[in-house]
Structure formats: structure tokens, C-alpha cells
Amino acid sequence: MTKSVFCIAKSIDQAEGIVNNLQLAGFSYNDISVLFPDKSTSKDFAYEKHTKAPEGAAIGGTLGLSTGAVIGLLAGIGALAIPGVGPLIAAGPIMGALSGAAVGAATGGLAGSLIGLGIPEYEAKRYEGKIKGGNALISVHTASNEERNAAKQIFERAHAEDISSTEETSVSA
Numbered sequence: 290m291t292k293s294v295f296c297i298a299k300s301i302d303q304a305e306g307i308v309n310n311l312q313l314a315g316f317s318y319n320d321i322s323v324l325f326p327d328k329s330t331s332k333d334f335a336y337e338k339h340t341k342a343p344e345g346a347a348i349g350g351t352l353g354l355s356t357g358a359v360i361g362l363l364a365g366i367g368a369l370a371i372p373g374v375g376p377l378i379a380a381g382p383i384m385g386a387l388s389g390a391a392v393g394a395a396t397g398g399l400a401g402s403l404i405g406l407g408i409p410e411y412e413a414k415r416y417e418g419k420i421k422g423g424n425a426l427i428s429v430h431t432a433s434n435e436e437r438n439a440a441k442q443i444f445e446r447a448h449a450e451d452i453s454s455t456e457e458t459s460v461s462a
Contacts, residue, residue: 292437293428293431293454294431294437294441294444295416295426295452295453295454295455296427296453297451298426299424300425303449304427307427307443308321314439314440320381321427322379322384323378323379323380323383324379324380324383324420324426325425326375327368327375366379367380381428387406399413400413400417401413403416408453412453415451419451427444437454441454
């Protein structure tokens with residue numbers, strides 16, 4: 290049974306380090322997602338750009354990001370806007386899941402979209418607040434208890450916050 294493990298990174302640099310360590314531990318870039326605010330723009334509509342590595346790093350640059358190559362290598366990096374939250378950058382499977390939900394998320398905002406991904410409501414609201422505050426949400430899809438424990442250890446070693454896991458219900462790679 291697939292589960293996702295989530296955490297909050299306090300900075301893009303910390304997020305990059307976590308993503309790099311996940312990849313070094315054998316997690317596929319297609320199983321890793323990152324969601325963070327896009328402070329470089331004031332876009333007020335939802336859109337999506339599908340890219341693959343290594344083009345992802347170039348897309349990041351065109352979106353005005355200062356992210357490094359590690360997040361740029363994730364599948365499906367792009368920008369979207371969720372009412373009440375503002376412009377976001379998403380990469381990995383979460384991009385596809387949120388881009389479809391973003392247009393209809395006016396009432397639920399980001400928390401509503403995260404709840405739709407299987408995150409319990411209280412955690413989704415906490416994550417929404419952290420993302421609005423400038424932090425990054427990282428998730429990794431795991432297929433076994435060993436992978437789940439490995440992901441949690443990577444998050445803990447990186448001093449990530451709000452580490453949790455949940456059963457996967459609606460995200461597909």
C-alpha cells in the first residue's frame with residue numbers, strides 16, 4: 290500500500306538538500322513533490338507547464354526562481370495559483386494533483402486541496418499556514434515501511450518540521 294511522507298522545509302536551500310538526500314537514498318524524482326510560494330510573481334490565475342529533467346531547471350529560471358538544479362529536475366515543475374493563498378511553485382506528482390484542484394479550490398484554498406490528497410484536515414491547515422509563511426512542503430511516495438522510515442529519517446536529519454505520513458488516496462505519478 291502506497292503512503293506519502295510529508296514535511297515542511299524552512300527554506301529552499303533546506304528543501305534542495307532534502308530532495309537531494311531522498312534521491313541519493315534511491316527515491317525516484319517521480320515520487321518526490323515540492324510545493325512552495327512563488328514570491329517572484331503576482332500571477333492571479335492557474336496554469337501549468339509540463340517539463341522533464343533537465344528542462345525543469347530552465348523553467349525554474351523563467352519563473353523567476355532562484356532554486357537550484359535539484360528541484361528543477363523534478364517532473365512537472367510549474368506555477369499555479371490557489372485562491373486565498375496566491376502563486377505557488379509545485380514540482381513532482383503534487384503539481385498534477387493541485388493544478389486540477391486549483392481552479393475549483395476557491396472555497397477550500399490550499400488546505401482543501403491538500404485534504405483532497407489524503408492529508409488529514411488539521412495537518413492540511415497547518416501545512417497551508419506554513420506554506421503561506423514562506424516554507425516548502427515536501428512529500429515522497431513510499432511503497433513499504435522501510436521506504437517510509439528512510440524518508441522520515443532523511444527529513445529528521447535535515448531538521449525538517451511537521452513530519453507526518455498518510456495513506457495515498459488520489460495522487461498519481
